[in-house]
Amino acid sequence: NAGVMQNPRHLVRRRGQEARLRCSPMKGHSHVYWYRQLPEEGLKFMVYLQKENIIDESGMPKERFSAEFPKEGPSILRIQQVVRGDSAAYFCASSPPGQGGNTEAFFGQGTRLTVV
Amino acid sequence: QKEVEQDPGPLSVPEGAIVSLNCTYSNSAFQYFMWYRQYSRKGPELLMYTYSSGNKEDGRFTAQVDKSSKYISLFIRDSQPSDSATYLCAMRKGAQKLVFGQGTRLTINP
Numbered sequence: 001n002a003g004v005m006q007n008p009r010h011l012v013r014r015r016g017q018e019a020r021l022r023c024s025p026m027k028g029h030s031h032v033y034w035y036r037q038l039p040e041e042g043l044k045f046m047v048y049l050q051k052e053n054i055i056d057e058s059g060m061p062k063e064r065f066s067a068e069f070p071k072e073g074p075s076i077l078r079i080q081q082v083v084r085g086d087s088a089a090y091f092c093a094s095s096p097p098g099q100g101g102n103t104e105a106f107f108g109q110g111t112r113l114t115v116v
Numbered sequence: 117q118k119e120v121e122q123d124p125g126p127l128s129v130p131e132g133a134i135v136s137l138n139c140t141y142s143n144s145a146f147q148y149f150m151w152y153r154q155y156s157r158k159g160p161e162l163l164m165y166t167y168s169s170g171n172k173e174d175g176r177f178t179a180q181v182d183k184s185s186k187y188i189s190l191f192i193r194d195s196q197p198s199d200s201a202t203y204l205c206a207m208r209k210g211a212q213k214l215v216f217g218q219g220t221r222l223t224i225n226p
Contacts, residue, residue, distance in 0.1 A: 004159075033213065042122070042204055042216035043160070056213060091159055093214075105214060107152075107159040 002026070004094050004108035005074075012114045013082045021077040021111045025094030032075045033093040033105060034067060043091060049075060082115045089113075119143050122205055122217025131226050135192040139205035139217045142186065146207040146215075149181050151190045154202045154219065163203075164190065195224045 005024040013019050025032050030051055035043040048056040049069035060067065064082075069075040079086055089112050093105040122139045129135055137151075148167055152160035164179035166172045166188075172179045178191040188207070192199055205217040 006159075035214075035216075040124070042120075042218045043206075043214070045213035045215070048213055059213070104150075104162055104165050106162060109159040112157075 004029075004092055004106055006090075006092050006108035006111050008111060009109060010112050010114070012116060014116055015083055016081050019079040019082050019086070019113055021079075021090050021092075021113070022074045023077070023092030023094075023108060024074040025092075026096075026106060029094035029096050029106075031095045031097065031105075032069050033095075034075075034077050035091045035093065037089045037091060037110075039088075046077070046090075079113075082113070084115045087113055087115045117142060119215050120205065120207060120217045123220055124218045126221040126223060128223040128225060129195060131195060131197060131224055133195050133224075135190075135195050135199070135222060135224075137190040137192075137203050137205070137220050137222070139188050139207075140186055141188075141207060141215075143207075143209075143215075144183070144186065145209045147209050148207060149179070149188050150206045150214070151177075151179055152204040152206060153199075154204060156201075160204055197224045197226050200224045 032049045034046040037043045045059040047067045064080045066078045089110045091110045093107045095105040120141045151164040154160045169181050169183045176193045180189040200223045202219040202221045204219045206214040208214045
């Protein structure tokens with residue numbers, strides 16, 4: 001059973017371009033979370049999705065950022081018109097459906113975005 | 117005030133020492149408590165997962181949760197150089213987002 005797969009592992013974009021980050025959850029997992037990690041900092045929650053639904057996007061910047069988790073295919077985190085401050089490691093985590101949230105979340109290896 | 121506070125260290129100890137890592141939190145609604153280990157330029161790896169108060173042991177690792185004090189700990193016995201990493205505490209209520217501490221950078225010296 002493959003773990004959480006993220007691609008690309010490294011992404012370089014010029015200011016103003018779009019960045020698309022992909023996350024394939026573990027088999028059987030229907031919950032996906034995106035987190036951002038700045039250097040020397042902990043992970044900050046961005047968005048929580050289930051298939052075709054955004055459950056909690058309280059950590060997402062109001063502009064330029066969007067996320068989806070379609071019925072088929074990976075979850076996508078999209079950043080439009082990237083700026084240097086978007087440079088960070090973006091991690092995806094997945095967890096299986098569970099009652100009351102008593103399920104563990106497993107992380108991918110992350111996508112390191114560099115904006116030049 | 118941050119929801120979860122964790123001393124960022126760095127913490128450096130000799131091989132074989134007992135390591136104690138701690139986090140405090142302010143939200144009494146948190147029910148699930150986790151410790152992740154993160155090696156440089158890698159994703160967080162789940163080490164320990166605890167529900168509510170109490171102790172949990174797994175090999176050389178022991179996690180403690182004291183909800184009355186809003187305090188959690190991770191103990192590493194017989195520490196090894198391979199334990200050198202950043203340790204992140206995390207917690208949540210229900211199936212909601214994880215709230216992470218800043219992470220403690222740990223070095224075990226041979």
